Amino acid sequence: MRGQLREAAATFADGPDALESILLGLVDDVDRAAGEPLEIFPVCHHSPASAIAMARRLRQKQPKVVYLELCEDMAPLLTELRNCRLPVAVQAFATDVDGFPPEWSPLSVVAPVTEASAEYQAIAYALDTPGVELVLVDRSSDHVFQWDARRSQSDDPAADAGEPDTSAADEEAALHGDAVGVEIGDLRPRFAELEEHLLRHGKVRHWSEWWHQYVELPLGDGDHDTYRQVMFLIGSLFRRLAPGDPHRVRVDEDRERYMWTRMREHLAATGTDPADCLYVCGAFHAASRVEEFGVHGTDTYRISPRTATTWQYGLIPSSHAAIEAQFGLAAGSVSIAATVWAKNVKRTRVEPYRLEGQAGQTGTKKTKAQKGKAQKTAPATAPAPATPAPASDKLTGFLRQPPVLDRLDETELLGWSVEIVRAARRNGYLASTADAIAVFETSILLAGMRDRAKPTPYDFQDAAVTCIEKDTVPGRRDVRRLVEIMMGGDRIGKVGYDALPPLARDVHDRLAPLNLKLQQRGVQRALLDIASRPELQQCSDVLWILRYLMPHGTARPIMGERTLGERPIQESWDVALGTHQRALIELGYEGVSIEQVLEQRLRRTAYDPQATAATVLKAVEDATLYLRSRRLADELGTRALEVLSAERSVDGAPEVLRRVRRLLAYYRTSEPVLPPWIESFVKTGYAHYCTLLPTAFTDDDATVRQVSAMLGFLFSMESLALSLGCDRTQLELAVAQSHPRDPSKTALLWAAQQQLGHLSRTDLRARCDELLANPMVLPAYPRYLSGFVQALEPVPGLTDFVVEAVSNAFARLPDTVLLPWLPTLITTLRSGGAELAPLLIREAGRIFPGRLPALDAWVPPWQAQPEPEAVPSAAGADGDRRSALLVAHPATCDAVADLLGCDGTWATEDSHHPAGAALAGRHPDTAVALEALLTGA
Template sequence: MGNVLQREEMDQIKDQDRFIKSFVEEEVYNLSKQVVYFPVRHHSPACAFHLKKTIEEYQPEIILIEGPDHSNHIIPILTDERTKPPVSIYYAYASGEQKYVCYFPFLLYSPEYVALVEAKRRQIPAAFIDLSYGSRLESLEDGHDLKKKNEKLSYHDERMLAGSEFIQRLCQTMKCRNFDELWEKVFEIDGIRKQTKDFVKDVFAYCYLSRKCYDDATLEAEGDLIREAHMRQKIAEAKKKHARILVVTGGFHTYGLIEERKTSYKIQKVQEEKIYPMVYTYQEADQLNGYASGMPYVHYYESVWKALEKKEPAPFSNSALTYLPQLLKKLRGKGETTSTADAIEAYSLMNGLAVMREKAEGGAYELLDSVLSAFTKGERSIATSQPIETLRELLTGDGIGEVAPNSLDVPIVRDCKDRCKSLKLAITTTARNQKVLELYAKKSHREASQFFHCMQFLGTEFCTKEAGPDWMNNRNVNLVRETWRYSYSSFVEARLIESSVYGGTVKEAAAHKLADMVKELPQHQSYELAKWLLMAVVMGLEELSQRLFESVVESVRQDGHFLSLCKTLKTLTILLEQKRLFGLSETERLENLVEEVYYQAVTKIVEQGNPNPNELDELADQLKFLYMLSEKRQADDSREIFSDQLRELLRNDKLPAKLEGVVVAILCNLEVIDRAEISKRARAYMFGSPEQMLHTAAYLHGVFIVARDYLFHQEEILRDLHQMITSLAYDDFLQVVPELRLAFTYFSPMEISMLSEKVAALFQTTVEQVTNPVIDERTLRDARMLDQAIKEEFAKWNLI
């Protein structure tokens, strides 16, 4: 180690091994002293293995553990027999407008969890002694920067240990790809075969030499020194009451707990920090998924731990034997062609690699390398990545923990789990499940839809709708099924805890959150209110829906904007048309409101003669909507008012061409004016002034929005259009063509085929000649290549 470490501080130590050995024997792991320090790497099976041996031999009166001291009341819940790791303690802390979240996970083989369980079994106290998360941030001048370093912050952050210069150079010397492979080789595989005192000495040595790569300023900025000062104080308090104290902390801090320092720190106490026990998942605890401490391949090391508990002589080899058959089964289920011979070869390769790498057994990295070689024959590509990726999934696991029922259980979390159980939604794993809901056929499916919409609205990321009606944007509202993907995780639980400020159930939280959002809306924007009314109905929030309905009524009477009223009318119409789906039995008030909004909107049509150009397309669509709605109405007076408003609008000389086309087409369909008026006005554009000619496409676009069937009954417009196009100048043609293409996008493929026949007849040719490209693609490609070759040849002779 001395040859590897090139630090000035270490150069002053003549005999590093002697110093570390004597320090461990006298100060760290001296079972005759009042305090015994046990350094660990978080979530290490080997550390947990030797920790149990230490507890058995030392017989402590109390176990002190690195963990936030204000969460000691969680310990009985964590050690309850009904609690099944992985679980976590959730911390949420707010400072001003900033919110910070931290997780303290426990796996079945985490040394901290094993210490808690052993303390309970022996009926001795166990306590956390570290700073709380909020106090840790508030006590540091740059404490809030800690949050920026890792979005999913773990209380045990091992970046300092794994990223030290000592560890990096040691990995190079020992030919290990990373710190995790180095740790597995030295401590997990070889460590379980060492005497406990030798194991502790090695763990301390690695952590101590890594720590010496950093100066005090860095350690202080990271919050290590203030945390260690707090833990030293807690240890001193325990020494006044207990004769044998076992201290279990991350190895990076062990030297700092023993080292005498005169520096004092002012610790800021935080009262507003939320603390809850919560479930956790294998995937979230895996280091490769962004978790800041512990080892990867969580499920794999759990299987190793279980083998150690059974005192199996070869726990790593036995674990590999369980994963290879699972890998075969999983790959075959995915349609991959694999053989048992591949698995046998992989197991043989794993053992061979272990011998070559001087390991007692093949670990996770030998298993991965052997599968890569045996299953993919060493070829790593997208086409051959399935075996190795599937193995990684198996090694990580997809399970989720369980927290024993307790008084700290957040009501909204319990309600969510109860709702999932009643709706038969699978949340026992982190797998992405699919649920297809028959909205009209089954009441339970409508209830599931309401639940999914509530969870989505709360931002829990529990579910995603893949298909079905989009009520908020008025798309696909004719569909009768919804397809959802969902999965439960600790992230979902954390978001639910954050939403608990709105209510104790999922529905209550969604209702209060929506009510707060509605308060911020201007009263005169009826559409926004109507949209959220629809959303409240979709989520099944009956009481809030009634209040929002009253707000919409008031807002409509203050809303003077035509487009807002039309969109409000469209939203209310959806509610009325889907009354059976939404369970609306009393609809008289809704029908009256629809009637009122309709008249409000229709009477403002005449005011749209000089619209904002950016609103032109939306105005055309809303006029079409009002026309379609008027066709469904029985009262003659309502249709008369609608047609009168349109005729008055048509008299406006400044009416844009697109709106003119829409209005003329509607009036023709209502039989208020003759259909020949469409052709008459089209000719006025086609053969008018040059400026009018350029608006022809916009006019036809408006006509086709409402009455595209006109082309099939009035063929003269095709001849007029042909005559106009042939008379256009080249620059004018380039300006008109894009708008003409846009106008014809309203026609279906069958209608385009019918138009092709009419155009072919006009030119006395066949449909094939009309629809085929003038130059085929191959000719174009050859011409392009020839053109490029000529350019290159000209360039050689400086001709271009």
């Protein structure tokens, strides 16, 4: 082969030196890898040919030690694979990072495992064969991120790491989340021009189809030496023609140094003969040129220590679509690989390895007698020599042999054609028997046009799309998706109960009274009659916490709600815990119970540097609502007080007002006394908002709703704040110092002054009349009305006045001003005052007549002239009684007179009218109130 390649280099280039370094280097790489005393088994991820060759070689060689290219820290978790249904992914997860940038958190690394993969065959063999040791030799999960491309500001991922391809992902492609994927044998050209050349000349659309046609099928029947040399050659070719990215080359070489260093350390520690070992790695790393390569390589590489990050490990469900999306494979390629795997197992009669008790396997379990018979009849393998002879040249014959013209499997193709027509009919297509015949013939035609001996699943897929789909898709799935489903579909794995973390098992145990199949995918309905079955209260608590922690749809309430101070009677839930199993497992990495996880998250939210008083109050409410923890609520409430004192903006004032009101109402009805933190919060908030009020009125960034919420806090909490020692003068001074320029804020200030008694209702009405009478201010009048509407939050007693002002606006504003303002009023109420609209509606219903005939004679209350009140005479009975009362208590009368600003002296006996009677006549309401006060005393 060396001579043939040298002749080819001289023929296709200007001289033998142009390609000699590449073409002859390929042969050198193959010789080097094949001659290594520790047998190297190159694989490609999710390749049925690699899995078949692996199963065949394991039964022939029976190695005592299997070195596997997988993160070394994932080894303890592999035994749990027998409690799962494949495909699943081994995951390393870290939330509290130490040694990495905080924005990377959470860190996640996944390694998907399918049955049609060589790594699963090696794992199953090592775990179920007595005396065999499985050693993972690849970099740890911590080193994956230590060597991450982000450290060198590069956009390229590591050698076997890939980011999710969201363009090819469907609803199941998110099973891995945003984890970094690690697989054995990411064998794909890194030279874009090379991949394009292969696809164009191979007459295929994507890389998965090229691999299936030109590598997968020819290697399916090859012997062990042929398989190894071909895989060595492909790995060396792709490596030598890869772009010279320094970071990527360094990561590749560091991984190879890491793995060979670990293997030599294990050989030295255990004294194992390399001939009894098998090294399973990706073909890309098999023909390595680093100095540490091989059993006799140098020991110059020093492995860096791990960071202080604490890693958690577990198994999460995976799927074919998730694997395809994460590693950039064509949609349906993993499903087709699973179909080819099952077909190859049946055709070659190779007995694959399966973990004992593996869930979801199609193979039958063997009896002890059958196992013993198989062991007796198994061919004995001769021990490999210490220095193996060079392998014979199998590459020349393999590369020169013509393609094998397999006989067309008409039965299989006909079955596919009939099945796809049946599936198309179920999904709304007008398919018939003629379409099945057309698909059959078109598949053969396409295979011939592409120089293929027989139609592949990809040819059949193209033929089905051409003959059935035509130009419309009547249903949710197109024909291409139907073919993928027919070929095996998006098989989704499941992690068994015994392999779940303690938190997930605890959730399943606590929801057991619901009698649901919680590990089953899909939505299940749960009915909770808590009144008749009080034990279901615990299930309700778990479901509400899951709704808070888990993704949307995991637990969705259909009937029932959880509010402060209320106890549930009946609830109805849609539960999809099996569909979101990955999220539940990842919760187990954060704690041993969902209550602990919720408490940690609430604390993390409250103590975040960007936390606001509103977000901390929300955490307080959630702690009370879901955990019923007075201790945690008090701690977070104290934190809310600290955050409020440090705030210098009023952005969160509406949320603060809403949550403080709700918490106050809850504590007043459920606790004998208010918690100290909320008393301090009200006292501090009163002084805080009084200080910020003048600035907020003039600040353009502060909205009317935010200023209204500040006033709402001050007025609604005033009685409590004053009882705690606050001074009302501070509020009066803040209002007096406020000088807004915006019309809406000006109206809000007028409402505040009216609430404080500095502005009467008559003066407020007069100001509105002046605005309507001024043509220069008329266009801005709707903004004044918007301010009055927002004023209902702090001063709900102005509801009737706002109805009056809006009615006057409708009556007097011209259409050119009124009509453009109406949409603004509606959107303002909907976005910022939805809770205020019911107040206006109820008041309008009370004022306006309920029937149409009464409208003609109806006079608005604010336009009706009240009858003048008669001044009570001192000569009357009431006057005499009030006069006597005032004379009997002169000190009280003097105090009231000073308060009202009345000057005068007590009349003598010669006076015709006593001064007390005159005072009572001028202020009858005060006299009546004083009488009631004294009488009650």
